[in-house]
Amino acid sequence: MYFNSLAFGVFLAVVWLVYQFTPDRHRWLALALASLGFYASLKAPLLLFALGLVAILSYALGHCIARQENDALKLRLLWVGIAVNIGVLCLVKYLQPIAGVLCPSLVPAGRQVNLFVTIGVSYFTLQAICYLADIYLGRVEPERHLGRFALYLGFFPKLLQGPIERAGDLLPQLQAPYRCSYENMRSGALLFAWGLFKKTAVANRLALYVNTVYGDVHSYGGVSLLMATYMYAIQIYADFSGYTDMALGVARFFNIRLTQNFNSPYLATSVADFWRRWHISFSRWILDYIFRPLQVLWRGGGNYGTAAALLVTFLFSGLWHGVAWGFVIWGLLHGTYLAGSVFYKPWASRIAQRLGFQNHPVRRVVQTVVTFHLVCMAWIFFRAGSVADGWYVLTHLLGGVGGYLAAAFENLRHLTQHKELVDPILLGKTLPRFLLLLASLAVFGTASLLRDCIRIQARSAWVRWPAYYLLASATAFLGVYNDVGFVYFQF
Amino acid sequence: MRMMENGARRFVAKGLFLGVLFYAVSLLFSALFAQAWDWRSWQDPRKRLLYEPVPGNSDIILLGDSIWISSYVKSEEDALWKVLEKLTGKRVFNATLNGADPPDFLNAVKLLPKRETTGTVVFLDVVPTRFLPRNYVEPAQGNYPGEFSGLVADGLIRRFMVSLRKPLLVFDTDIVMNCLLRKTYFSVGDDRPRVWAKDGDFALKRFQTFERYIVDTDDLRRMDWITGLKTALDRKGYRLVIVVTPVNQFLIREYAGKDKAEIYLTRISRARGALVRFLQENQIEYVDCSGEADADGFADLIHTNARGDEKVAEKMAGYIRLHRQE
Numbered sequence: 085m086y087f088n089s090l091a092f093g094v095f096l097a098v099v100w101l102v103y104q105f106t107p108d109r110h111r112w113l114a115l116a117l118a119s120l121g122f123y124a125s126l127k128a129p130l131l132l133f134a135l136g137l138v139a140i141l142s143y144a145l146g147h148c149i150a151r152q153e154n155d156a157l158k159l160r161l162l163w164v165g166i167a168v169n170i171g172v173l174c175l176v177k178y179l180q181p182i183a184g185v186l187c188p189s190l191v192p193a194g195r196q197v198n199l200f201v202t203i204g205v206s207y208f209t210l211q212a213i214c215y216l217a218d219i220y221l222g223r224v225e226p227e228r229h230l231g232r233f234a235l236y237l238g239f240f241p242k243l244l245q246g247p248i249e250r251a252g253d254l255l256p257q258l259q260a261p262y263r264c265s266y267e268n269m270r271s272g273a274l275l276f277a278w279g280l281f282k283k284t285a286v287a288n289r290l291a292l293y294v295n296t297v298y299g300d301v302h303s304y305g306g307v308s309l310l311m312a313t314y315m316y317a318i319q320i321y322a323d324f325s326g327y328t329d330m331a332l333g334v335a336r337f338f339n340i341r342l343t344q345n346f347n348s349p350y351l352a353t354s355v356a357d358f359w360r361r362w363h364i365s366f367s368r369w370i371l372d373y374i375f376r377p378l379q380v381l382w383r384g385g386g387n388y389g390t391a392a393a394l395l396v397t398f399l400f401s402g403l404w405h406g407v408a409w410g411f412v413i414w415g416l417l418h419g420t421y422l423a424g425s426v427f428y429k430p431w432a433s434r435i436a437q438r439l440g441f442q443n444h445p446v447r448r449v450v451q452t453v454v455t456f457h458l459v460c461m462a463w464i465f466f467r468a469g470s471v472a473d474g475w476y477v478l479t480h481l482l483g484g485v486g487g488y489l490a491a492a493f494e495n496l497r498h499l500t501q502h503k504e505l506v507d508p509i510l511l512g513k514t515l516p517r518f519l520l521l522l523a524s525l526a527v528f529g530t531a532s533l534l535r536d537c538i539r540i541q542a543r544s545a546w547v548r549w550p551a552y553y554l555l556a557s558a559t560a561f562l563g564v565y566n567d568v569g570f571v572y573f574q575f
Numbered sequence: 576m577r578m579m580e581n582g583a584r585r586f587v588a589k590g591l592f593l594g595v596l597f598y599a600v601s602l603l604f605s606a607l608f609a610q611a612w613d614w615r616s617w618q619d620p621r622k623r624l625l626y627e628p629v630p631g632n633s634d635i636i637l638l639g640d641s642i643w644i645s646s647y648v649k650s651e652e653d654a655l656w657k658v659l660e661k662l663t664g665k666r667v668f669n670a671t672l673n674g675a676d677p678p679d680f681l682n683a684v685k686l687l688p689k690r691e692t693t694g695t696v697v698f699l700d701v702v703p704t705r706f707l708p709r710n711y712v713e714p715a716q717g718n719y720p721g722e723f724s725g726l727v728a729d730g731l732i733r734r735f736m737v738s739l740r741k742p743l744l745v746f747d748t749d750i751v752m753n754c755l756l757r758k759t760y761f762s763v764g765d766d767r768p769r770v771w772a773k774d775g776d777f778a779l780k781r782f783q784t785f786e787r788y789i790v791d792t793d794d795l796r797r798m799d800w801i802t803g804l805k806t807a808l809d810r811k812g813y814r815l816v817i818v819v820t821p822v823n824q825f826l827i828r829e830y831a832g833k834d835k836a837e838i839y840l841t842r843i844s845r846a847r848g849a850l851v852r853f854l855q856e857n858q859i860e861y862v863d864c865s866g867e868a869d870a871d872g873f874a875d876l877i878h879t880n881a882r883g884d885e886k887v888a889e890k891m892a893g894y895i896r897l898h899r900q901e
Contacts (some may be wrong), residue, residue: 090736104579266582273590516752549593556597560746565721 119240146226165216230377241334247343247365267362273334284563288324306483307508316559353451355421391423417462605744634665639700647874662892677800678717685727690812703846708790769874778875817861823873
């Protein structure tokens with residue numbers, strides 16, 4: 085059941101109505117049953133079993149850790165909890181692909197892994213681990229109510245694609261009595277609508293182009309490969325942040341504020357800054373529970389220890405996304421960027437300070453552009469069908485671009501009459517379709533830039549209602565509704 | 576059971592009001608658009624099925640794929656449906672779609688109005704190469720899932736949503752974009768009169784793609800979707816007639832090399848024979864146009880040009896005349 089489906093709309097309306105008429109003390113049950121039903125709609129009993137197992141074991145272990153006074157035993161219990169959750173994650177997510185690689189004869193020929201079977205597991209297992217770790221560190225008390233704890237793990241708006249919520253953030257909200265807030269529902273509906281636009285009109289439309297090129301990279305030259313790579317960077321952001329906005333919007337209908345997962349990531353001035361703005365809940369998780377412990381463990385190595393910790397952390401990040409070399413290379417690339425910055429950043433700052441342009445706006449622009457391109461380079465391997473395809477894209481990215489730009493500049497006034505200049509950009513689609521894509525990107529870019537200035541919700545109805553109409557119309561007109569799916573569902 | 580709180584009531588009321596207002600305004604804009612613009616004349620005649628309801632008084636309906644969209648003719652007057660109209664004097668509706676597959680044919684049938692009497696013939700083009708196994712997976716939902724999802728639906732709620740969505744022309748991207756940019760649909764770009772042997776390497780490249788995708792096996796793909804289609808059409812009062820369209824054997828002999836050519840021709844002949852047997856066993860009427868087009872009647876391996884279309888149309892018209900006499 086995708087968020088952008090009719091079935092989900094009906095489901096949400098029914099759940100919300102039932103929630104309104106349910107007595108306060110049973111509201112957790114209404115949401116829990118709804119979440120169960122939502123997960124069950126994926127028709128993968130294994131997932132329900134995995135969620136149930138993780139919920140029961142993590143609940144029990146959480147209480148054991150809290151009650152244990154012996155530090156060594158406490159730590160051991162924590163490791164048991166981590167092992168159980170990682171075990172469930174590996175079993176559900178990685179067993180078949182690993183078996184396929186190590187022992188192909190074990191996996192029936194031609195049988196595809198049902199991607200749906202793994203949806204959500206990556207998220208709730210990490211959430212369970214951070215719950216146990218936070219109890220161990222004394223940050224939170226264990227949740228007494230098993231049902232509420234299960235709801236914390238399986239709350240349906242964030243179940244399939246995050247955000248990965250901390251116990252200290254979400255559990256108090258689930259425990260608090262519900263008082264219907266019109267403002268929350270209004271802002272939730274607007275957030276959901278904006279997320280829907282990003283997903284259908286921007287991400288799905290870009291996917292038509294990206295899939296064409298990345299599905300057959302050897303048939304395309306440098307300009308097309310470059311276009312498709314830039315498009316993918318926008319596609320994955322619009323797709324993932326669109327889903328997150330929809331999830332946050334839906335949660336607000338129930339007075340739940342989930343974690344913001346994105347903060348204009350492509351405006352980052354460094355890769356470290358990028359990771360403070362991209363998939364924030366996940367990057368906080370790997371920072372707190374993998375990087376920091378490793379950094380402390382290897383502090384004797386100084387900068388080398390920190391660099392090693394970063395490499396391991398991002399190797400984990402790559403593997404979390406999937407057992408494929410493309411994801412591993414993507415993770416290692418980011419790890420390398422960050423590990424390298426540990427060494428060069430102090431020098432770069434000192435030089436900039438000496439030359440007097442530490443805070444110069446041009447420096448900031450250059451940093452942003454460089455960071456964006458480093459991230460795009462890593463996205464190549466994330467998206468490509470294989471490492472070989474990714475390598476091909478990387479090594480042919482700039483092929484013929486100089487000549488193309490020169491020819492395009494020369495024929496700027498009559499560009500559309502030159503098929504050889506237009507085709508590499510249109511990527512096999514028609515000019516009207518490309519104009520629709522530009523329209524989607526224009527609406528997306530303009531609304532994103534002006535969102536904070538306009539503050540639509542503070543305006544009068546004469547401004548708000550036409551704006552709502554325009555957003556709904558743009559979504560209906562520009563949206564692509566073929567069953568493309570969400571990119572981050574597969575993780 | 577508790578009562579709904581004020582905030583919730585307010586939200587529901589406003590939400591419903593906004594929803595109705597949105598729909599009403601969009602419907603108004605769509606009505607104004609339809610009144611002010613002869614939008615149908617701006618649309619692609621090869622996609623008529625997607626924007627025009629199939630007339631209840633059609634005598635012949637053409638169902639099929641790229642083979643019958645007449646890409647390689649000078650103008651619509653030379654298109655297969657127009658030629659067939661001239662030859663038979665009947666009302667012909669073109670319900671073909673470029674790249675359509677069996678799931679799309681089944682969806683197209685859902686758009687046909689129910690007939691009280693069995694009179695209207697539905698011709699479906701089937702080329703024997705369709706049954707040669709290939710090394711890629713065709714989408715299970717066909718090649719037009721998005722388009723058909725806005726036109727046909729199963730289930731009460733979906734049908735209700737489709738009926739709400741249909742009049743909102745202003746949200747149909749293809750319709751609006753076609754009205755903004757006047758397009759030429761015939762004799763433009765690759766879609767122009769062609770003869771395969773006299774037109775550069777267009778047909779050769781296509782044939783090489785065919786060779787890349789075809790699997791080296793004597794097996795044949797399934798044909799039972801044809802009986803499914805017949806059942807669906809019977810229920811609606813239509814008569815299905817399969818037209819076995821010709822394959823350009825001249826091209827195969829020219830481009831494939833002697834040994835490979837024999838293999839391809841044998842397999843295609845076997846596919847054609849299996850198809851005819853299948854149709855006979857399942858009592859499905861057919862018109863065999865296998866040898867109708869000569870060397871100059873093809874644009875590539877399977878697509879005919881105006882010359883080839885005319886030959887096929889004559890054979891189909893012959894079927895119509897024969898059955899009118901019966």
